[in-house]
Amino acid sequence: MLTLDVKIHALRHRPERPSPYMVRWKVGPQSHSKSYATKTQADGRRAQLLSARQRGELFDVETGLPKSEMDAQTQKPQPTWFEHAKVYAEMKWRVAASAKGRATRADALASVTAALVKDTKGTPPPTILRRALSGYAFNFSEHRPPASADLSAALAWLEAKALPVSELEDDPELLRLALTAMSTRLNGKPTAPSTVTNRRTVFNNALRYAVSRKLLTENPLPSVDWSPPPTDDEIDWRYVPNPRQATALIDAAATVGPRGEHLQAFYGCIYHAVTRPAEAMNLKDADCTLPEIGWGTVLLSGSSSRVGAAWTDDGKSYEERALKKRARSSVREVPIPPVLVRMLRAHIARYGVGPDGRLFRAAEGGIVLSNEYTGVWKEVRKAALTKKQLATPFAGVPYCLRKAGISFWLACGMDPTEAARRAGHSVAVLYKFYAKVLDGRREHANALIDQAMSAAEQEGEGA
Template sequence: MNLAYDVRFWEVRRNASSKTPSYEARWKVGRKPKSKTFRTKALAESFLSELRQAAKKGEGFDLATGLPVSMIPAEPSALSFLQFAQSYVLGRWSTSAARTRETDAYALLTLVPALVADLPGRPDPDDLRSVLRSYTLLPESRRVEPTGRQAAALRWLEKASLPMLALGEATTLRLALDAISTTFAGKPAGANTIRRKRAVLHHLLELAVEQKLFASNPLDGIRWTPPKAVTVVDPRTVVTPVQACRLLDAVPKVGRRRGARLRALFACNYYGALRPEEAADLRESESDPARLRVGPDRVGARPSAGHEALD
């Protein structure tokens, strides 16, 4: 499926050449003009409205049919997980916060390369994730032209990606759950990471149910117990008060002005138990210098996301 995001629309036109009144909805995908005829003007305008809504959501339009991905009546067996994952991300892009976009993409960087057939010539995992991150899972306006290695990886993915209907099978879903339970380095993933990635998979399958690919969410029928989050802190991972003071004294040596700001940020992390995004957005009005503490109920946050996910 060749997708384009350059879409233009024209007003509905009355077809004067036919004996009975008819109306033509007209639009253009890329350089290819498209049209569809309706018996009434209201039907034609309603159809164009659906197309405009799809374009507003950032959906790709198929060059062959002229339709957005969500309106293509493709055979379910012909739809791959890669194609569905791409339409899932792009369909949510315009209404999602940057961190949500990042969470979706991070989960799919694990799931898409895992749900593939065993075809020869499998690319390096880094190449697969790289082309997904910088090209496939981004709107067209944000894409970076893939390198030769990335283009080869994408071609392999397009051939190897499992059919979407395969996710209705328990063996395929267990393969997906095994994948999200492991880091890119092959080590056991943290419980919170697994929980977030499973949530993305579950929501993606909910969309598949909405689009009538499944009668119910197949993930709900899998008996699987995720690992529990570790609640005990290893003392070896926490600095001592003496070490903390030495580290804070060394930070100002980084750059001319940056070091002083970093020292204040890390001091809030250590002494005030603030998260990095809370310390980064801390205001003087939210602190209580007299009691040397910060009011956690008054602290805001400024979470950050990768530049690919930002508007």
């Protein structure tokens, strides 16, 4: 039944409720209400109702909605979160073409979308549902294989069970459910804090995109009282090799077979030039200045990272990228000590370079992939470490050499700004991750000041 008898009341504030702002109105004899997490949302809804009444629009007694909203619901079903997430993922796939970014975004959306369903009756196995979402629903590659029957069934189930995207604005508990899902691994253990941060960023951006598509009036996520898991960004120095240990690990590479011999200089670059492994993989002979005597330089202009053929435009399993958080034309010049100069000269003399000028190549040619240099590293650890060290995460991955190299620079007294430039990150990151090393430098600086002040006092007493 439709009527013009509509009364719209002032907002009611109930601070003890999760959604404390209530919009109240009466259509004929029937009272209606709707609660919102923020006053802005509630004011917006009340303004919509007032505007409809001022236009002389009829209201439905049973639902309390203006006739135009009733008609809109009848004519066009509300899009679900799953449908919106696919639209968002495809939009970002086209405009933000980093393969690594695509994979990260798909993982984030998959972790959230699986939780935003009407009910869990008939839920596919979590691993199947996650694979279906990240590998197919949010992957738009021409190179992905056809979906198997179980993956297709999982996507069909989600199509039927997905919640309307508008419910995220109406019910803050759904947002908490999504945040909990992104913070929990499939085995029930907590997700790494950095992964939670990345996933929340993607979720927030997807909600903002829903606002731009007029599916939501406001992004509801900032209003949700939720704290991410605590993070401890500082490096655990118990597991980072000191200079003597780092040198022993690099030397041990030459003793574990032909691949270890080939990758010895690769590990040397990670330590002495503090390259990221993906940057060392991309190093070419034209990037190196290697004099017979003294220091040399390497020019770092890009990296090669393995992400899987399903995420790249050309179907290759690795991606050529600019330096991390740098423009594609950016180049980082890093001075290298004589020990690394000699190591690289010997490597080039023995192995030459690849057709594209790369110094380091896979066993069968092509780019050295992460599974190869990490596999050799396991043998390096066995050759260089004690049984007690092997039973711990000490020097667990080649990347630890980069941490060891940066900490050595700082301990030697290198200016943090120059250390950050050579390492390819900001001074803020340096202070965030290497605080203990920098604290040690502060103590050394304080000792120098004490020494100078004592000398000045002695001179004053002698005058």
